[in-house]
Amino acid sequence: MVEEAVRAQASIDPVALRRAFGTFVTGVTVITTREADGTPRGMTANSFTSVSLDPPLLLVCVGKSASSFQAFSAAPSFAVNLLHEGQVGVSGVFASKAADKFQTVTHDRVHTGAPILTDSLTWFDCSVHDRVDAGDHVILIGEVRAFGTSPSAPLGFCRGRYASVKDPLPAGWLASHGMIIGYLVEAEDHLLMRADGKGGWVLPTAKRRKADSQLMLEGGELSLVPEDTFLYSVFDVADSDPGYLIYRARLAEGAAAALPAGLQFFPVDDLPYDLVPTHELRSMLCRYARERREKRFGIYMDTGDGGRVAMMEGPAQAWMQVTQD
Structure with missing residues (x-):
């Protein structure tokens, strides 16, 4: 039985599996943090989801091969910045190995000190709640300390390419006091x-x-x-x-x-x-x-x-x- 399970696991094609995962339509985020000396670090990620309202928790997965992995492994806080449809270029910059990714975007500190991209669809400023080792990634669970959002259309991603989301803001979605x-x-x-x-x-x-x-x-x-x-x-x-x-x-x-x-x-x-x-x-x-x-x-x-x-x-x-x- 153990031998059959090992054989079944080995038969999974990682390229085909990646393509299958990619059929799930997601948003696009830039996750950000700071190194101990204050240097901002960030990367594009779409493995993001909400976890809990009480306490307010979310998670994002950080690949161990990412150049900014060590910064996310050590920092006490991080931010998740959801991108809007006009930020394809921002997604590309933070997915690259550019030396100074933050030179092309405006960013600020709000609560924890993690860089907040001020021109984003939505941002969440988080303290680290937990880190969970998961294969070639680490699941970074954050407790939301502050957040902000806008009525912009989100940037979508599916099958390895950007996707357009139609009618993103139905009537009544925002509170009347917004x-x-x-x-x-x-x-x-x-x-x-x-x-x-x-x-x-x-x-x-x-x-x-x-x-x-x-x-x-x-x-x-x-x-x-x-x-x-x-x-x-x-x-x-x-x-x-x-x-x-x-x-x-x-x-x-x-x-x-x-x-x-x-x-x-x-x-x-x-x-x-x-x-x-x-x-x-x-x-x-x-x-x-x-x-x-x-x-x-x-x-x-x-x-x-x-x-x-x-x-x-x-x-x-x-x-x-x-x-x-």
């Missing part, structure tokens, strides 16, 4: 808009609530004039969908020469209203164009009876100047 951060980015007499992939145009969306000199967008970043960024509008689209925080901003000089893919400037007086997918966004853009002509902007707050607008008089001033006056 907020999408949009930006009215102006350059001279033009406004920046983003193609929504369905033939329409929407505002660029950001990962963070407030931008300074750099605005981190899906697929890239923009340089802004920080003193010209102000809150402009706060509103909901529907009870089941996330709300919107809209800021107005001005592009830094020369930044228009390197726009991320999918972004395009339109004349403020000739915006593509017919191609804006929601009534709320169209109304907000109409108000913005009108107030810009009048050089008198307001801040809109959504309410059940149609909303409120508080108008601002005069040019912006530094807070220190106001308090001194």
